[in-house]
Each structure stands twice: as structure tokens, then as C-alpha cells.
Amino acid sequence: MAALAAPIAQARTAPFTGAHAVVRALEAQGVEYVFGYPGGAIMPVYDALTGSSLKHVLVRHEQGAALAADGYARVSGKPGVCIATSGPGATNLVTGIANAFLDSVPMIAITGQTPTPLMGTDAFQEIDTFGITLPIVKHSFVVRDPADIPSVFAEAFALATAGRPGPVLIDLPKDVTQASLAVPPGIDQTGPAPRRKFEQPGAGAIANAIALIEQAKKPLLYVGGGVGIAAAEQALRAFHARTGIPAVATLKGLGAIPTGSENYLDMLGMHGGQAANLAVQESDLLIACGARFDDRATGKLDTFAPNARIIHFDADPSEISKLRDADVSLIGEMTAILDALRPARLDIQDWRDHCAAMKTRYAPRYDAPGSGVFAPALLKALSEQAGDDFIATCDVGQHQMWVAQHCRFSRPQAHLTSGGLGTMGYGIPAGIGALFAEPDATVVTITGDGSIMMNIQELATIKRYRLPLKIVLLDNAQLGMVRQWQELFFEENFSEIDLYDNPDFAELARAFGIEAFTVDRRSEVPDAIDRLLSARGPILAHVRIDPRENVWPLVPPGAANSQMMEA
């Protein structure tokens, strides 16, 4: 990876401004990377950046900045910081902020704003960023006094990471960042705010949960993204190992329990495995860990786990009984809760054996007919060969589900996917962020020919910073997931899914200065994986696949998870 440009020493004897306070506040929070794009109203901050220790990553579109910050945050566990100017710069951040909100990713989004006297006058590049983002942030600030900058930033970082993480927006009017400011006493001491402590559930709730677990004949762990967010995967694995309770995971829960583990079944939900979905339907106790009963996981809610009592752990009290009433709720630090759950006796060997038999019976097959590339087999082999350093960053569509179904994940940070918002264009920027967070990881973006065009400009960012991102582009010359749904649920009325006139993706990558090659046949896959994994710089594998290939199994919309469709 190329080193970022060293900060340019400030020779000027410029006054200390609000912009300097912004930079100093970010430094005080331990921020290393900022993903952004300059413009008019944020220019004072960019001016101050040149004298700072912050490393700015110049993307080619503000959406790329927000999504790269998201990827950085998911892998590093630290808040991702993105920055843009007012107006279109800010609105271009919106999708990335929403993505972070729905997937509970800590993020600080900094936007320039027109000077305060002009706010509310429809000034050039004025938009109500604060108002636009109200529904998609954990909190937001408009800073009207430069003296407030240190405390606002300290509070923003504390809020972004506390409890259930999320994005916090700081809108900075230009006159505030331009204003001269006497250095407030203690500005350099406004360090990272301590993470807020949870109140822990009482002994009674723990005892009730243990009692339910001991009574259950068919208990099942339902693992969500909250486990990785809480960094509770070790406690979860210990609980899973000492109880032997079978487990399923949501899309965002993948990797919390390594996907090859004993008594781990599969992903549940719309494109979940049959064994996982059937186990949920048969279970008599569902232990939901950091999962939120999302509709993609539950299918038709009133048919989901119809015989199960519910124990629900979550950091966010508002998730408890939001969609499914909990018999026991445990709100607090997940590691402590899991460590406290020590049932004395479990009589579930028959259930374990039944789940294991279902897992074998419904295991995916990779012996597809023909000589074309079978994407699930490619992805399985790629993830296995990449090993424990593998990080997949996905776009959205069929390939996203194939990754979830077939890749091997050994940790939650290994699977970066836009689970809540479903943002096409997430994969490449998230891969950029992941590489800044963990430069030695084997980061692979798996994308489709629809998704890659959503943020194709970020190939220039990869080239600029010589990021060794490996891109697998599964090209079926169609919007594959939409086509699949039109085939299955719209009587094959194929409407606006044909991408026959895609560019030559390998040539396009080369135009950005990125090594690229095309794969057409199954026999070429082993060499292609070798080439991808051995490349020292960025590389794109353009893989042509059969446009008729569908993602199986599939729970039809509005159906119960027991009503899966198969090929």
C-alpha cells in the first residue's frame, strides 16, 4: 500500500481557527484516517488538515467516502470518519450514513455548511443536511460557536460508539470553521471518551434464562450482527462450545461462530440454508444474541419459530419485543451475559444429532452441470484458499447471497455486507476502508456487473493509494437478483434487467491502471484464484457466469421459512 502524503509543515503563522479545532479534536480522538472530498464550505477544514497528523484519503465521490469509512469502522472497531462539503457533497454522503445507521456502524460524518448568516436563505450549495439526515443518525449537531467544537466532537465520538453504535453527523457552517479562536484550555486533553457502561441484567433474569435453557429440548442460538459489534464472539463461542446448543446466524452474524464449527448449521432466512430454517421452525427455545428479528431473517413473522420461547440479548432495549415478544430479555454487555449463562444440565443430544443430520442432508452441492463458471464453487474455494486473513466486502445482489451461503468466515470482521440498507456500490469503498484498517488482510470485493457501476470511480482511489484490493466481478450481464424475482414472482415479465451493453470490465480496470483478466470457463478458476491471491497490487477478475443461474434456496416473500423453494 502506498504511504499517504506526509503532513506538510505549517510554515504560516495563521490564527488558530475553528477548522484547526476540528482537526485537533479528531487527533485527540485518535483518528488516523479521514475519508473525504473537499469543496467550498468545508475548505477551511481542508486548509487545517495539511498541518495535522490526520491521513486524508481522497475518494472520487462522497458516497465512496462514507462507505469507505463504514468499511474501516467495521474492521478496525473504531469510528470511521468521512467528510464532505455542503449541498451535493452532503447529500452524496446520505446513502453511506443510512447504511451505517441500519447496520449499526460507528461513524462520524462531517459536513461543511453555508455561513450561519446565510443559512435558511437558499444560498449556494445550501441544503438542510441536519434535517435530511435526522432519521438516519444516532445524533447530530450544527456547531454555531467554534468554542463548542472540542466538546461536540468528544460527545459525537462517545455517542457513535456507545451501546448500539451508529453514525453521528456534525454540520460545520463555514464562518464557524473560519473564525479565529483562542485555544480553549484543555483542548488537547479532550481525548477519546470512555465507552459508556451498560447496566447489567439482574440475577433474576439470568436465572430465568438458565431455567429456560435447562428446560428446552430443542434450543437454538440465533446469532446476529450485534455479537460482532459488541466484540462478544469469544464469549459466544465459549457458550456455544460448553453447551453444544446448535446455532444459526443472520447475514450480519456470519463469522461470529466460525462457519465450519460443530453444531453450527448455516445462515437462516430468505436465502438461508434449509437445515438452519427448519431447525428454527422446530426449535422450542430461540436464544437471540444481537439479532433483531429482521424480516429477511424471519420470513412471515407470525410463522417464525412457532413453538419457541424466546430469550433475547441485545444492547438496544428498543429491540426487545419490537417484533417478537421475549420470554426473557437480557439487556447489557453481551460478553458478561454469555459468561453468566451456565446451565447445569442439558438434555439435547437427540436434537444435536437431528440438526447435524439435517446439515448433512441439505448441504449445498457444487457439482453443477456444464463447463461454465459456477459462482458458489468459486467463492467457496476462494475463501478457503485465502484462509483466516480473508475479508469479503460484498456488493448487493445474487453474488452477495452466494458469498453469505458459500464462503468460509472465521470472524465477524471477515464479512462486510450491506445488510440493512442493501446498498449496491458498497463493495469497493468498503474494501478500501477495510484495507486501511487492516493492511495485511486478504481483502476481496465480490461484486456484480450491476453493483460495480454504482461506485466504479473508486477504482481510481485504489490505484492512487496502491491498495492491494482483489475484485471478483461476477458478470451475468443482467441485474441478476431482479431477474430472478421477475422470473419467479412476476411471471417472467423481464423488465429493465438486461445489461448486455456493459463495458469491457477488464479493459475498464486497466484504464484505471489496475491489472485485470477475464475468466470464462470452470477449468480456469483454480489459476484465477492463484493469480488473485498472489497479486501484490490491485487486481480485478472479470468472471462471466451463466445469466440463468439463481440463488437457492429461497423463501418467497411473505412465506414462512419452512416454505423454501429449491432449484
Place this chain on the structure above:
Amino acid sequence: MTADIVIDFTRSEGAVLRLIGQVERRGFEVTSMTMAEHGAGPARLTLGVAPRDASRSFDTLSRHVAKIHGVTSVRAAERAPFMERAS
């Protein structure tokens, strides 16, 4: 079925919008509203709310409102059904 949601919060830019927006986005109609100021910082907003469909719970709404930064307390009280005396 309607309820009064009584929210105590610290005044800050956008706080009232944030509270009302949360209520609307979580599937409730705001049917009435009163706000009182208590000293320099704290304020109380009382919202009459009605669920837009039967699946919405006042308890869940209260928890969603309570987690908004700056909210210090939330209380929900269901209103007794309106009874008209037969003449």
C-alpha cells in the same frame, strides 16, 4: 386506541423535530401536542399518539423515544376509551 407520551428532554437544536420524527417513523400519528419549558435547559413535550396499525406497541415506541440523546424520561399512558352517555 390512543396514548399520551410525556417526554422530558434537554432542549437542543432539532430536538423537537427528532422526537416527533421518531414517533411518526415508528408508525404512530401525532394527534395532539403541548410543550412546556422548565427552566433553562429541560423541557417537556406531551404528544397524543395513535398507532397507524394494530401491530404497534406503545412500550416499543417509548423505548425508541427513550434512546434519543437528550431524552431524560418517557412515560406513556393509554387514554381511556371515550364514552358517550346515552341520552
